[in-house]
Amino acid sequence: MCGIAGLINRQGMDVSSKLIEMLSLIQHRGPDASGISIYGSAADEVSLRVSVKRKDMEEVLLNIVGQYGTVLSPPVSQWIKNVIFSELQLAIDDNDIPLLHAAINSIEGLYVHSLGKGMRVYKDGGTILDLNNNHKIISPIATHGLGHVRMATESAEDINAAHPFVSPFYPDLSIVHNGQFTNYFNLRRYLESKGAIFKTLNDSEAASHLIAYAMRENGGDLEDALRMAGEELDGVFCIIAATAQQIGFVRDKLGIKPLLLFEKDGLTMLGSEQIEFTALFSDVYAEEIEPGEVRVWNI
Amino acid sequence: MEYIDAANLKSIELNKEIINKLKQCGEVTIQNPHSMHNVATGLPDPGKVIIQGSTGFYTGGFMEGTALLVEGNAGWYAGDNMMEGELLISKNTGCNAGTYLYGGNIVVYGNTGSRVGYGMKGGTIIVCGSAGPWAGQMTMGGKLIILGKAGSKVGESMYKGAIFVRDPEAGDKMGSNVFLDSIKADEEQELKDLFARYDITADPAEFKVVRPMQTGRHTYVLFNPDLKPELSRKMPG
Numbered sequence: 266m267c268g269i270a271g272l273i274n275r276q277g278m279d280v281s282s283k284l285i286e287m288l289s290l291i292q293h294r295g296p297d298a299s300g301i302s303i304y305g306s307a308a309d310e311v312s313l314r315v316s317v318k319r320k321d322m323e324e325v326l327l328n329i330v331g332q333y334g335t336v337l338s339p340p341v342s343q344w345i346k347n348v349i350f351s352e353l354q355l356a357i358d359d360n361d362i363p364l365l366h367a368a369i370n371s372i373e374g375l376y377v378h379s380l381g382k383g384m385r386v387y388k389d390g391g392t393i394l395d396l397n398n399n400h401k402i403i404s405p406i407a408t409h410g411l412g413h414v415r416m417a418t419e420s421a422e423d424i425n426a427a428h429p430f431v432s433p434f435y436p437d438l439s440i441v442h443n444g445q446f447t448n449y450f451n452l453r454r455y456l457e458s459k460g461a462i463f464k465t466l467n468d469s470e471a472a473s474h475l476i477a478y479a480m481r482e483n484g485g486d487l488e489d490a491l492r493m494a495g496e497e498l499d500g501v502f503c504i505i506a507a508t509a510q511q512i513g514f515v516r517d518k519l520g521i522k523p524l525l526l527f528e529k530d531g532l533t534m535l536g537s538e539q540i541e542f543t544a545l546f547s548d549v550y551a552e553e554i555e556p557g558e559v560r561v562w563n564i
Numbered sequence: 565m566e567y568i569d570a571a572n573l574k575s576i577e578l579n580k581e582i583i584n585k586l587k588q589c590g591e592v593t594i595q596n597p598h599s600m601h602n603v604a605t606g607l608p609d610p611g612k613v614i615i616q617g618s619t620g621f622y623t624g625g626f627m628e629g630t631a632l633l634v635e636g637n638a639g640w641y642a643g644d645n646m647m648e649g650e651l652l653i654s655k656n657t658g659c660n661a662g663t664y665l666y667g668g669n670i671v672v673y674g675n676t677g678s679r680v681g682y683g684m685k686g687g688t689i690i691v692c693g694s695a696g697p698w699a700g701q702m703t704m705g706g707k708l709i710i711l712g713k714a715g716s717k718v719g720e721s722m723y724k725g726a727i728f729v730r731d732p733e734a735g736d737k738m739g740s741n742v743f744l745d746s747i748k749a750d751e752e753q754e755l756k757d758l759f760a761r762y763d764i765t766a767d768p769a770e771f772k773v774v775r776p777m778q779t780g781r782h783t784y785v786l787f788n789p790d791l792k793p794e795l796s797r798k799m800p801g
Contacts, residue, residue, distance in 0.1 A: 520678055520697060523659070539637065539658070540599065550656050553677050553696045555716060 267443040268294030269428075269524075270412035271505040271512055271535035273562055277305065281387075281405045284412040286544035288393050291537055295416035298427035299396045300388025302379065302439035304509055305408030305564070310337055310354045311362065311382050316424055317342070317349040318374030326351065326375055333357055333365040343399075348424055350400075363481075366433035367462065376425050376464045380436045384509060388413075388427035408564050411507050413441040420466040430470050432477035434461070435485070437508045440476060442469040443537060444502030444522045452497070472498060476506055488561040491515040495559060503554075505535055513561035520556030527551035533562060565589070571596040575603060586611040586630070599639065604632050610649070621658075624651045627668070640677070643670045646687065652762070659696065662689040665706060671762050678715065681708040684725065685791050692764060700727040700774070701739065705791060709755065711766055718742070719774040727774040728755065730766070738774060745773045 268291035270284055284301045313330070317323055323342060330336055334357030342351045357365065366380045379386035385403070389396045393414065413428035420426050429439035446452065449468040452475060457463065461474040475497060479490035487506060491513050494504065501521035505514045514535060516524050527534045527542045527549055534542055534551070542549040554560075566585040570578050578594070582604060585592045590611040597603055601620035604613055610629040618636035625644035633652045634642075640658040643651040648668040653661075659677035662670045665684040671692070672680075678696035681689045686706045691699075697715035700708045703722040710718075714731040720739025728747065731737075735744045747755075747768065755768035 539656070550675050550693075553659075553715075556678075556697060 266294045266416045267428075268292075268414045268537040268541070269441045269443045269503060269505055269535070270537075270541060271410075271441075271507070271514070271533075272412075273409040273512055273533040273564065274531065275408055275564060276531065277406050277408050279405045280305075280407040280410040281402045283544060284410050285393055285397060287534075287536060287541045288412045288414050290540050290544055292393055292414055294537060295414040296392050297417040297422045298388065298390050298415035298424070299393045299413065300386060300415075300427045300429055300441075301396070301402075301410055301412045302384065302386045302429040302431075302441075302507060303402070303405070303407045303410040304384050304507060311357050311380065312385055313351075313353045313355055313365075313369075313380045314378040314385060314387075315351050315353075315369060315380075316376045316378060317351055320349055322372075322374050323349065323351060325372060326369065329368050329372070329375075330355065330365065333361040333368070350424075362436050363433050366431075366436045367460075370433060370462045370464060377431065377433070377436075379431055379439065382509070384437060384439070386429050386431060386439055388424065388429065390422055390424050390427060409507060409512055411439060411441045411505050411512075413443075418445060419468060426465045426467045428469060430467070430473035432461070432470075432474045434459075434474060434477035435480040435508075438473070438477045438480060438487075438506060440469070440473045440504055440506040442472055442502060442504045443524075444500060444504075444517065446471065446498050446500040446502065448499035472502070472504060476504070480508075487511045487513045488559060491559045491561070495557060503537075510564055511561055512564070513559065514554065515559045516554050516556060518557040520554075524554040525551035526554055526560075565591045565593060568592060568594050569596055570594050570600060570603075571598065575600050575605075578603065579605060579607070582613060583607060583609070586613070597636075601639070604630070605644075607632075607649075618655070623653075624649075627651070629668075637674070642672075643668075643689075646670065648687075656693070661691075662687070662708075665689065669758075669762075671764075675712065680710075681706070681727075684708065688758065690758065690762065690764065698739070700725070703727070703776075707754075709758070709771070711764070719776070722774075722776045724776060726751070728771045729774060730770050730772075734772065734774070741777050742774050743777055745775050747771050747773050 270287045334355045337354040340351040428441045446468040452471040456474045495515045503522040503524040593614045597617045599620045605625040607630040621639040623638045623642045624632045627649045628647045629649045631650040637655040638657045642661045645664045651670045656674035663682045665687040667687045670689045675693035679698045688707045690709045694712035701720045703725040705725045709728040717739035719742040752768040
């Protein structure tokens with residue numbers, strides 16, 4: 266089933282807490298994994314969040330990072346279940362970010378959860394409670410973000426198969442997805458021919474590579490990329506995608522998977538169920554998105 | 565009047581309790597439904613049930629003659645496959661309200677989501693607010709009345725029945741295989757009676773009717789269902 270959330274407040278607010286509240290209200294849509302991506306936190310430095318399979322691989326990670334940029338502070342690492350999770354602050358040239366992202370992902374056992382300026386992805390297996398307990402969410406004042414609770418339907422339940430997904434093609438982009446793609450293997454073959462490295466068997470990862478690839482090719486036009494995704498992806502789906510400047514969504518043409526929109530007091534909220542919006546407003550009726558619709562907001 | 569506190573009950577336990585209490589006194593109020601799914605589904609007897617609060621999916625599905633009032637919102641598939649009786653929802657519902665409705669009346673006093681009255685075969689659905697896309701899709705009978713804004717593709721591929729719309733833009737939002745017609749005198753009277761019965765302020769003369777086309781792409785195999793809902797009901801005793 267899966268539940269998704271999107272939130273925009275251009276003035277800045279504690280987006281992560283609000284997203285977590287929204288997701289708590291739709292926990293029944295998926296208990297297997299949860300995650301949020303947060304944008305616009307004040308930090309100027311680039312932050313890298315990466316899962317590390319074995320403790321000794323942290324050395325490998327630092328070596329790769331050293332080839333592209335400078336580590337500003339010692340990595341904050343922690344054990345979460347059976348993986349180590351590292352967060353590093355970097356000084357790195359903007360052009361090197363996609364290269365570093367791809368270089369880390371090319372190593373078995375290392376997987377980038379997010380790499381960008383003022384952008385962080387927190388994700389974990391299990392419920393929202395696990396996410397909250399296992400991760401210290403820094404700089405919570407942000408302008409926008411995405412959230413997801415997952416009910417695993419076709420791939421492993423672990424921290425890496427949680428949403429949001431990012432792609433080295435366009436590291437700034439994160440997506441959350443509710444649905445299934447029936448043309449996963451065709452997509453995967455196509456994307457691998459373009460250089461994508463798949464780290465999970467999750468079909469949503471293919472969507473993240475597809476949209477990111479389109480954005481790299483079209484110069485960062487999210488709306489165009491989502492329209493293309495709506496045409497190319499086969500199956501039932503709602504995707505919310507975010508970059509530092511934009512949030513947008515695409516819904517499948519049959520409107521099978523739910524997606525709702527509610528806007529009030531300068532806030533824009535997207536979600537799977539009406540009850541989600543009661544995290545911020547007491548009595549709401551959110552508008553249902555048209556099947557096949559694509560819409561994008563500039564932050 | 566009997567009361568049931570649903571706070572610590574599973575829906576299957578709650579529904580058994582409702583059936584028991586309805587047999588005893590004919591009127592039951594449910595407290596603390598906390599958006600539970602499947603509330604009041606499969607109620608076999610007439611009587612009155614009031615739910616004080618919002619409900620989850622499949623509220624009042626398969627009811628056979630009970631009058632059910634939800635004082636709040638209802639989730640997806642409210643009144644799914646209802647046979648007869650009355651389902652009143654004071655606020656909004658999710659998608660597919662009144663799907664496969666066979667008989668009885670459903671009134672949504674707020675808005676409803678997509679595919680309201682999907683495949684309905686009889687009965688009446690009144691939506692006082694707006695309806696989402698594909699209202700009355702593949703309808704095979706009955707009346708769907710939408711007072712507010714209609715979504716896109718109204719009446720997509722409907723076979724029989726009528727969809728009454730007041731939205732002035734409804735003509736631009738119709739599905740395929742339907743046309744927009746004016747309302748007939750007897751239909752106006754029916755709507756007037758329904759509005760009076762359910763305390764709805766609206767003038768039936770303002771409505772237009774979406775009806776299925778009898779020609780077009782289906783001409784060579786026009787599906788013309790001869791429905792006998794009474795045969796699918798339980799035998800008495």
